[in-house]
Amino acid sequence: METPALEVQLQTLPSSPGVYQYYDKNQKILYVGKAKNLKKRVTSYFTKRHDSHRIGVMVKKIKEIKHIVVESETDALLLENNLIKKHQPRFNVMLKDDKTYPWICIKNERFPRVFPTRKLVKDGSEYYGPFTSFKTVNTLLDLIKGLYKLRTCNYDLSEEKIRNGKYKVCLEYHLGNCKGPCEAKQPEAEYNSNIEAIRQIVKGNFKESLQQFREQMKQHAEKMEFEDAQRIKNKIDVLENYQAKSTVVNPKITNVDVFSIVSDEGYGYVNFLQLSHGAIIRSHTIEMKKKLDETDEELLELAITEIRQRFSSKSKEIYVPFKVDAGEDVKVTIPKLGDKKKIVELSQRNAKYYRQERFKQMKIVDPDRHVKRIMAQMKEDLRLQVAPTHIECFDNSNIQGTNPVAACVVFKNGKPSKKDYRKFNIKTVEGPDDFASMEEVVFRRYKRLLNEGEDLPQLVIVDGGKGQLSSGVKALEALGLRGKIAIIGIAKRLEEIFYPGDSIPLYLDKKSETLKIIQQLRNEAHRFGITFHRNKRSKSALNTELEEISGIGEKTVIELLKQFRSVKRIKEASEKELAEVIGVSKAAIIYKYYKSKKET
Structure with missing residues (x-):
């Protein structure tokens, strides 16, 4: 209180x-x-x-x-x-991403330089970004340098100093990378025109630069200056190729931010796509550590504010997968179809891939954290009191009503513990009765664990619906374990999860890790049970075939099967071939037995 x-x-x-x-x-x-x-x-x-x-x-x-x-x-x-x-x-919530991002700076000076930087200096210069990596920045700057000749020196190119001949052109001029504004070889108006075109390219608008180059190419062609026309054509190709590499969405979608989220028990992963002139000009994903089991809505609202501030976004509209509060000055759109819907789905895919990559890294760097995360997720999904680090799953196998057996497989920390697997011959049940068989094996399993002082599982899974689950519950009640061990049933057809005393099943997300582990347990129990059942049926077949022969015991049968692989081949073997394996006297007995059967 x-x-x-x-x-x-x-x-x-x-x-x-x-x-x-x-x-x-x-x-x-x-x-x-x-x-x-x-x-x-x-x-x-x-x-x-x-x-x-x-x-x-x-x-x-x-x-x-x-x-x-x-x-x-x-x-x-x-x-x-x-x-x-x-x-x-x-x-x-903790945002796990505090690094400083690079920007492209257009310097506030005469004949402005264009360069990458991590520092923002308040001197009137223009800064574009931030970008999510220097690789993106360098790719963009390489494109710009290929299209426009810019100076790289840090001289003060004031009108007076150029007029007085203070500077001389450098190697960059002779290499053709600069047009020599330091010696007044390039007019200021032309240089500034290039800077304006660069501003548009950095913003993601290639349209004006392409139009400008096409006009220049046409003029050169009309004057028969074909080499110059080809040079401009090469620039158009470079620009169009770069534009094609960025994901083109729809030219009508411009100046929009797209956000989506995927989350698990401990973290949220928010992807941000920035669209300009129909192209994605930025993609970035952040990881957010939950502190109070925040909802996806709460995480996304916090992330939208943080990311828009960080990347200085001025977009008036955002696309999101569900309703959020993004502030009064922003239009929130939840697309239902078409290109807008596809771009939100693309953002969600990016968030999922990022989450998968983080899991892979986690497995390598910190496997214990990965296991704890999965266990915590299972605890939440299945509404358990404790994390199920030890799970046991039961499956009955009585194909065609013969040789009823059951299998118990054990998973520890989400992985099979094969040394703990157990198989059971059904002893107290006459005929094929799945419910009674399940009650018997669950009772026998945990009576033995209690008698031997072994650790009990946190979760028991029975393969089947409400009937098999009720049988498992009866066995636990008889042992005084009801409430001490959680028990659920999984029905095969729709992957329904049943709980004791609840007629309405739980349906887990088909892609959830919890369901995948339960399916893996169920499939492993089924495989283990079927293998045991087949072996038992084979042995039963041997008992009726070979061990019926007077004077032939189990050891002799095993020796013969090791060599001949099947009863059919034993029947067809010569007396000499049999003798090489089991000796002359026993070979004679078996050979005569099958010979007499053929004659009859």
Whole structure:
């Protein structure tokens, strides 16, 4: 229960939009959040029952609440983001991406230079970006240098100094990479025209540069200057080739940001695509560590604010897969079909691929963390009390009603533990009865584990629907283990998960890791059970064929099968061939037995 001081604070909170901050007894900030209605949102933390253990822990630590009222939800969104970045509260989502990104700078000077940088200097220069890697920046700058001749020196090319002949052209001029503005060999207007074209290319607009080059090529061709026309044609090819490499979406879709998210128990992965003039000019994915089991909506809202600030996005419209609050100045679109829908799906694919890559890296760098993450996900998906690090799965095999057997396979930390697999001959059940067989093997398995003082599993899975599950539950009840071990059933046809006492099944996402592990367990139990069943049937067949022969025992049968591989070949073997394997006397017995059968 909250302290009296907190009670007073809760009662006096305004019903306005704003940002709230929770502090512990040492005045250390625990959490920063935004709200459309401060009173409603903050009060809910103290009146609702929380499924999340982490929220419960945080609420117990809260000793003081501070709040800031703002004009609108947009202001609350931005203020929340700034406060989180400033204070890094313990229970807030952590963005795992704090590196400095490169920019392209067009320097504020006469005959501006164009170069990459990580530092933004407030001297009136133009900065475009940030870009997600230097590789992207260098590719773009290589394209620009191939199209336009720009100076690379850092001389002060003032009109007076050029007029007084202070500078001489350098090697770059003689190599054809610069037109020599330092000696007034290139007019300032022409150079600035190139800079304007470069601005458009960096923004993703290739249209004006292409039009300009095509016009120049036409003029050269009309004057019979075919070498110059070919040189311009080469530039057009380079520009068109670069444009084709960037994903062209639809020329009508311009100045739009696209966001999507995939998440698991501990992390959210948000992809950002920036569209300009029908092309994707930027793609970036960030990883966000959850602190309080935040929803996808909450994570995406935080990510949108952070990413748009980081990349200085001025787009007035965003595409997202579901409704979010992005602020009053931004139009939020949830595309339903066509090119807009496809671009959101592309963003989602990028987020999924990023998540898969992170998992692969995690397996290599920190395999324990990967296992813990999967176990935590299974615990959440299957509504378990503890993570199922030890799972056992049962399957019955009584094909055509003969030789009923059962198999138990064991997974530890999500992987098969084959040394712990067990197989069972059904002893107390007459005829094919799946339910009674399941009850028998579950009872025998855990009675033995209890007697031997072995560790019990956290989760038992039975292959089958409600009937098999009920049988497993009866066995656990008889042993006093009901409630101590979680038990579920999986029905084959629709992959339905059944719980004791619940007639409505759970349907897991077909792509979820939890379902994949359950399917793997079920398939492994089926394989192990079928193999045992086949072996038993084969042995049963041997008993009726070879061991019926007087004077022939099991060891002799095994020796013969090792050599001849089948009963049919033994029947067809000569007495001499049999004698080489089992001796003259036993060979004579078997040979005479099958010879007499042929004659009859």
